[in-house]
Amino acid sequence: METCTPARDTAATFVYVSLDTYACNGCAGCAELCPEVFRMDETGDKAELLDGCVPLTPDLAEAIKMCAQQCIELEPC
Ligand code: SF4
Numbered sequence: 001m002e003t004c005t006p007a008r009d010t011a012a013t014f015v016y017v018s019l020d021t022y023a024c025n026g027c028a029g030c031a032e033l034c035p036e037v038f039r040m041d042e043t044g045d046k047a048e049l050l051d052g053c054v055p056l057t058p059d060l061a062e063a064i065k066m067c068a069q070q071c072i073e074l075e076p077c
Helices: 027-033 057-068
Strands: 014-019 038-040 047-049 051-053 072-076
Touching: 027 038, 027 057, 047 072, 057 072
Parallel strands: none
Antiparallel strands: 014 051, 014 072, 038 047
């Protein structure tokens, strides 16, 4: 499991993002809303993560909320 480097931004809450690629339907909504965390894989059929431990931004929260497959999860990191 990855750990994040502390104190990149002490005001931000950092979260570990995980993705259920089996459930992902490739709609690309997360990559469009939050390209600093998600991108589509080389086939364009599944989302993938750029970095597991990231700041919890409004864009990330929105991407999680709009994912129809509910395949994005967060844990503290
Ligand atoms: S929003 Fe959800 S279903 Fe759509 S590509 Fe992202 S992870 Fe997959």
